[in-house]
Amino acid sequence: MSVDVVTEALAGERRAVARLISVMERGGEEARQALSRLYPRTGRAHIVGITGASGTGKSTLVNAMAKVYRKQGLTVGIIAVDPTSPFSGGAILGDRIRMRDLTTDEGIFIRSMATRGSLGGLARATADAAHILDAAGYPVILLETVGAGQNEVDIARTAQTTLVVDMPSAGDDIQAIKAGILEIADLLVVNKADLAGADNAVAALRAMLDLGAARTEWHHGHLERVEGVVGAGEAWRPPVLKTVASRGEGVAELVTAVQAHRQYLEDSGLKQRREQERVEEGLRRILRHTLLERLLGQISEQNLERTVQRVVAREQDPYSAAEMLMAEAGLDGKKE
């Protein structure tokens, strides 16, 4: 299987791309092998993340942006993420409803993904799915996140340019955007700008940006404030743009600004630094996951069960129990 599907996907064959994304979601050896063949061909696409609270019109905006890119003659990959129910493990993936006019465009590939337990707004396999679309030759990849709020910072580690979408609120200056999200935005969009309060919303966001002053950047797994310039040239001031996505208004200007951000990333050297951060975070994540799997593979069911019972009976505390399990699996953390 692997050889043919990967070759076909690299040639842009849509069914192969779809099947490979499923392989990545399943994980395991097949996924690893496929990714190692694809990876050298990644790194060319502009990966744009779109996040924001529910109801702000993210899907409609993604739809409108894709149409603008298509007019420029570019093909677009779209990944829309929706939450998995923690109770049933199932999900309703409904973002395609807003993208009906793109479905049969051969220059657009839309994949809906469920978070499958990942927190942070993206599925574990979202980055891998973006790699596949990148390697398959899509120059633009739009990632649309779950949109629940403060935990959404994952998007800034996977995307190169992060858009945060807001909408006019019921008339006062309190916006839907929470502080943490504002700080990862490279661009802010007030969608549904035909509603009352749009100008207030823009003014409020600009004020919040001015108060915040310093941008944050990922640095070895933490968000840190970065004062002023990070590379050659001036720092990027996130623009606040107005759109009415359902009518396509303001979207061409938004795409221009997004493309300007990509240019800025290259000119300032920030692209390299973010890429390093992204790779480091990716490695940490894979190591965490793989090490845990290997470790659990070394521990028998009975051993785990007995340990659980000991902790439940208060004969041992959880941390000591974990140390013991690790020691038994050969990982006692003591230097030789």
Place this chain on the structure above:
Amino acid sequence: MPEKKIRVLVAKPGLDGHDRGAKVVARALRDAGMEVIYTGLRQTPEMIASAALQEDVDAVGLSILSGAHMTLVPRVIKLLKEQGLEHVAVFLGGIVPDEDAPALRALGVKAIYGPGTTLDEIVRGVREGVAAGE
């Protein structure tokens, strides 16, 4: 993830605007642990087949209450086959006269769920239909 998730496309082809049934079924499939790509109303057979391909689904559920099933369902199945998706299990829900059932089953529709079908039956049917196609 230990188990494979079943991915189901739920669509309403044609001009039929009654979507409550489709939404109820979509929720039931989600509650049964499946990932449901809900595409909504006014889907053409081309849109359904194209989405099924991109989403790499295991099953397609069509909801038709307009009586147009003998036109729409064969077109969907034909397009699925043309795209190399003959393994995808196709289910039909809605208003389908008994005398149309044999022809539809012969085309490849795995099951037809009319009014009165329980959600349990549908969930089980989808699971079995998908397993049979693997």
